Amino acid sequence: MRSHKKIKIFFIEHWVKILVIVGALAVTALAIWGLSTMESFYRNMTLASIPLQLLMVALNAMIFVYMYMTVFRGGFSKLDKGLIKGDKVAVGFKDVVGMEESKQEAWEVVELIRDHRRLKQIGGKIVRGILMLGPPGCGKTYLAKAIANEAKIPFISMSASSFVEVFVGVGASRVRKVFKQARRLAEANGGCIVFIDEVDSIATRRGFSYLGGGMEKDSTQNQLLAEMDGLKEKDYNVIVIAATNAPETELDEALKRPGRFDRKIYIDKPSLEDREKLFKYYMAKVKYDPLIDIGRLARQAVYKTPADIMNIVKESALIATRNKRDMVTLKDLTEAIDRIDLGIKHRKFMTPGEKEMVAYHESGHLVVLYLIHPTDDVFKATIISHKGALGLVQHQPKEELHTRSKEALLTDIRVSLGGYVAEKMKYNTTSSGVSQDFKTAMAVAHTMVWSLGMGESNLVGDYGIYGSEGGPAAASFLAESTKEQLNKETQHILQNCLKDTEVLLKKEWNIVERFVKELLGKEELEYDEIDAIFKEYGKEHKK
Amino acid sequence: MVKNTRNKGPARFIFLVLCSLIISGCGAPTYPKNKIYESVVSLCKKEYRIDVDAKVTGNTVAVYLPAENLFDAVFNIDPIASKKINDVILGISRVVISTDATLDFYVVIAQDPKMPEVEIVYIRYVDDVKRFLLGGLSRGEYGKRAVIAIKTPPQAERERIIKELFDKLNIKDADELIKGYVEAEEPISGIGEISYWNKKFFIKEVSTSEFLATQIAERIKTAFREDKDLNKWYEAKTIDGKFVENPGGEGNFVFTVNFSDRVAPLYLESGLELGAQAKRALVFTRLFGIVSETLRAYRFKDFGNAEFITASEKKVITKEEIWRFKEGKTKIEDLI
Numbered sequence: 001m002r003s004h005k006k007i008k009i010f011f012i013e014h015w016v017k018i019l020v021i022v023g024a025l026a027v028t029a030l031a032i033w034g035l036s037t038m039e040s041f042y043r044n045m046t047l048a049s050i051p052l053q054l055l056m057v058a059l060n061a062m063i064f065v066y067m068y069m070t071v072f073r074g075g076f077s078k079l080d081k082g083l084i085k086g087d088k089v090a091v092g093f094k095d096v097v098g099m100e101e102s103k104q105e106a107w108e109v110v111e112l113i114r115d116h117r118r119l120k121q122i123g124g125k126i127v128r129g130i131l132m133l134g135p136p137g138c139g140k141t142y143l144a145k146a147i148a149n150e151a152k153i154p155f156i157s158m159s160a161s162s163f164v165e166v167f168v169g170v171g172a173s174r175v176r177k178v179f180k181q182a183r184r185l186a187e188a189n190g191g192c193i194v195f196i197d198e199v200d201s202i203a204t205r206r207g208f209s210y211l212g213g214g215m216e217k218d219s220t221q222n223q224l225l226a227e228m229d230g231l232k233e234k235d236y237n238v239i240v241i242a243a244t245n246a247p248e249t250e251l252d253e254a255l256k257r258p259g260r261f262d263r264k265i266y267i268d269k270p271s272l273e274d275r276e277k278l279f280k281y282y283m284a285k286v287k288y289d290p291l292i293d294i295g296r297l298a299r300q301a302v303y304k305t306p307a308d309i310m311n312i313v314k315e316s317a318l319i320a321t322r323n324k325r326d327m328v329t330l331k332d333l334t335e336a337i338d339r340i341d342l343g344i345k346h347r348k349f350m351t352p353g354e355k356e357m358v359a360y361h362e363s364g365h366l367v368v369l370y371l372i373h374p375t376d377d378v379f380k381a382t383i384i385s386h387k388g389a390l391g392l393v394q395h396q397p398k399e400e401l402h403t404r405s406k407e408a409l410l411t412d413i414r415v416s417l418g419g420y421v422a423e424k425m426k427y428n429t430t431s432s433g434v435s436q437d438f439k440t441a442m443a444v445a446h447t448m449v450w451s452l453g454m455g456e457s458n459l460v461g462d463y464g465i466y467g468s469e470g471g472p473a474a475a476s477f478l479a480e481s482t483k484e485q486l487n488k489e490t491q492h493i494l495q496n497c498l499k500d501t502e503v504l505l506k507k508e509w510n511i512v513e514r515f516v517k518e519l520l521g522k523e524e525l526e527y528d529e530i531d532a533i534f535k536e537y538g539k540e541h542k543k
Numbered sequence: 544m545v546k547n548t549r550n551k552g553p554a555r556f557i558f559l560v561l562c563s564l565i566i567s568g569c570g571a572p573t574y575p576k577n578k579i580y581e582s583v584v585s586l587c588k589k590e591y592r593i594d595v596d597a598k599v600t601g602n603t604v605a606v607y608l609p610a611e612n613l614f615d616a617v618f619n620i621d622p623i624a625s626k627k628i629n630d631v632i633l634g635i636s637r638v639v640i641s642t643d644a645t646l647d648f649y650v651v652i653a654q655d656p657k658m659p660e661v662e663i664v665y666i667r668y669v670d671d672v673k674r675f676l677l678g679g680l681s682r683g684e685y686g687k688r689a690v691i692a693i694k695t696p697p698q699a700e701r702e703r704i705i706k707e708l709f710d711k712l713n714i715k716d717a718d719e720l721i722k723g724y725v726e727a728e729e730p731i732s733g734i735g736e737i738s739y740w741n742k743k744f745f746i747k748e749v750s751t752s753e754f755l756a757t758q759i760a761e762r763i764k765t766a767f768r769e770d771k772d773l774n775k776w777y778e779a780k781t782i783d784g785k786f787v788e789n790p791g792g793e794g795n796f797v798f799t800v801n802f803s804d805r806v807a808p809l810y811l812e813s814g815l816e817l818g819a820q821a822k823r824a825l826v827f828t829r830l831f832g833i834v835s836e837t838l839r840a841y842r843f844k845d846f847g848n849a850e851f852i853t854a855s856e857k858k859v860i861t862k863e864e865i866w867r868f869k870e871g872k873t874k875i876e877d878l879i
Binding site for chain 2: 024028031032035036039040041042043045047050
């Protein structure tokens with residue numbers, strides 16, 4: 001009775017396999033029977049043609065796959081799996097500039113890897129996965145390499161996108177292969193690091209689609225989860241380091257749970273101090289003018305990543321070479337920053353009248369910004385067109401700011417309106433050049449009133465959720481009177497800022513005129529030149 | 544240690560299937576050599592419902608097909624009889640390609656039992672059948688490689704002559720005597736004499752050389768009929784091909800090609816008359832071409848010369864000259 005049940009359960013569990021095997025056996029038997037009933041010549045002819053047929057099928061399949069891959073998949077690419085010996089990675093902790101906190105956390109990981117055996121003896125559990133989060137270009141890969149170097153174990157580096165293929169299952173198979181190799185290396189070398197860059201391409205939340213979209217990504221992610229769990233059972237010293245610039249909230253919860261990516265290291269953009277260190281580090285690799293104020297460069301490079309800073313120095317060296325200079329000067333560095341931030345200069349032909357109007361417009365922005373902006377410094381003013389703008393005033397916060405006060409936002413509006421006011425005061429008319437400024441000013445004022453409760457009435461709350469985010473249906477819940485009041489307040493802010501700007505520029509008009517003259521003469525003014533002119537009028541910033 | 548958990552089942556299954564297929568190909572031939580007669584007779588009976596007689600002589604198997612109403616009133620082959628002939632050809636082909644017997648040729652002789660004085664003799668080389676089935680020959684070339692003759696059985700002719708002689712001598716009731724005389728004849732000498740007469744096969748082992756000689760003669764006849772230039776100027780009379788064995792060395796092909804000039808060209812395109820030498824060149828170009836192409840196609844090298852006898856001359860070319868002509872290394876002017 002029991003054996004009968006066992007057989008029944010076996011059939012229920014394996015009916016597909018049984019069906020396939022029986023079908024395959026039946027087809028084979030039929031083929032053999034069919035062959036045996038053939039006359040010997042035809043039988044031999046059929047059998048003799050089998051190798052040719054197999055070859056043709058293989059050839060057709062190859063042609064199909066080749067055409068498919070070439071036409072639809074952008075050609076063939078091998079799994080980009082780089083195996084590097086830990087001690088061959090030429091990046092040490094000393095090369096990782098700045099990010100002290102992240103380095104400290106990473107160092108702990110290195111020590112855990114080194115003391116793997118001791119940790120096991122006292123019953124501790126090795127870190128299985130480290131998730132490095134942060135914006136692109138902040139040194140995640142660099143830090144991973146440094147970990148591998150310090151831990152002196154093999155390092156397999158690959159991009160998560162190279163796992164994913166159009167064929168479901170290929171990614172999972174690649175994950176298996178990578179981990180198989182990692183386990184072998186770990187056995188031979190006492191540990192191995194698998195570094196997966198841009199892990200978000202396989203680690204975002206799994207979902208279900210009736211069309212099968214995302215199946216490959218999901219199956220790859222499932223395999224990664226299984227491999228990371230599998231490691232625990234077999235206790236190989238394989239550490240997975242994954243890097244992503246996607247927000248943590250976008251990643252699948254299963255990946256983030258303890259036992260998979262146990263540690264998370266946040267690698268943010270560098271602070272002023274770190275930027276200064278980074279400039280010093282990269283500048284040390286080129287010959288540069290010793291008079292260059294690296295502190296000033298660091299201030300100018302607010303929100304720049306280490307990769308940006310490396311690029312600035314590299315670009316400046318190229319500019320210096322092109323200009324036949326044997327060392328990098330401040331001008332080269334400024335030009336490099338401009339090129340990266342503002343794009344390449346593009347001189348448009350402008351009539352003298354247009355040029356003058358642009359000069360007044362930019363001077364208006366410049367004077368307002370310099371004199372009243374609480375957080376930003378002016379680094380450049382130009383009437384040479386960049387990225388489609390006829391002129392521009394480049395400004396940046398003096399330090400990293402993560403929030404903006406009401407006063408700063410109001411000043412942003414005043415700065416935006418500076419160009420309009422200057423044009424109006426000089427010509428008693430205005431140009432289409434104010435279009436982008438008005439958009440900015442309006443957007444800031446609207447957000448202040450509708451979303452940030454910075455209007456002058458008692459209306460507080462984020463009314464924006466009834467707008468675009470909530471959709472038209474949600475917007476209908478907002479009373480017309482409320483909308484009207486909010487819009488009035490928005491306009492009120494704009495009008496007040498406009499008055500303030502007019503008062504300021506009227507008072508400082510001689511400075512505006514001076515800048516117009518300078519801009520028409522030089523076309524571009526740098527930080528130092530701007531500062532010097534304000535100094536002439538006793539308005540320079542305190543340093 | 545990392546355990547290899549790969550499922551080897553599918554690989555083993557494919558291996559077993561391939562082994563089974565290969566083993567199934569090692570079976571015995573369908574028509575064993577000691578049962579050729581039974582195989583041919585039973586196959587035709589079972590699959591095509593045709594009663595035939597068969598005989599194996601050395602490397603040649605002959606099948607006699609009694610086909611009633613073989614010819615109609617205007618001497619065309621009856622479609623029903625034609626289908627029967629094709630069925631028998633197919634049947635004998637199947638036997639000769641799936642046997643372990645060394646059979647190089649098969650012969651199908653079709654006769655109307657009511658009028659056995661006219662018969663169709665169809666001879667084929669077994670390798671040609673195999674090559675055709677394997678796609679090595681085009682349908683047109685395969686058709687040209689068969690030797691087909693519609694003729695009176697030589698034995699019938701002989702019997703008629705003797706009968707006439709006996710009649711003239713006024714000898715009555717001599718049927719047994721005539722029959723004994725005909726049957727006591729020497730074995731047949733050439734494939735032209737292959738026949739079926741008085742329920743008896745007159746057959747010999749066909750040799751490749753004489754088969755080729757006959758086939759080439761047939762091809763020459765076809766050329767005189769279908770070649771635009773030849774047909775324009777000449778009309779074929781009798782064309783015969785034979786292979787003359789030479790006890791002291793390699794045998795020779797001898798082609799007797801009798802043709803006559805047309806009174807006027809069949810048609811004139813340019814209005815120009817060809818000179819005698821040019822006409823001669825035309826004829827020999829075609830003759831040498833057919834011979835060299837056919838012999839090269841069969842890779843036949845066991846001969847010394849090819850002799851061409853026309854009404855006006857006799858031309859002999861050597862084997863080497865034939866190959867050189869085929870390869871374009873010798874011009875026709877150098878050979879004639």
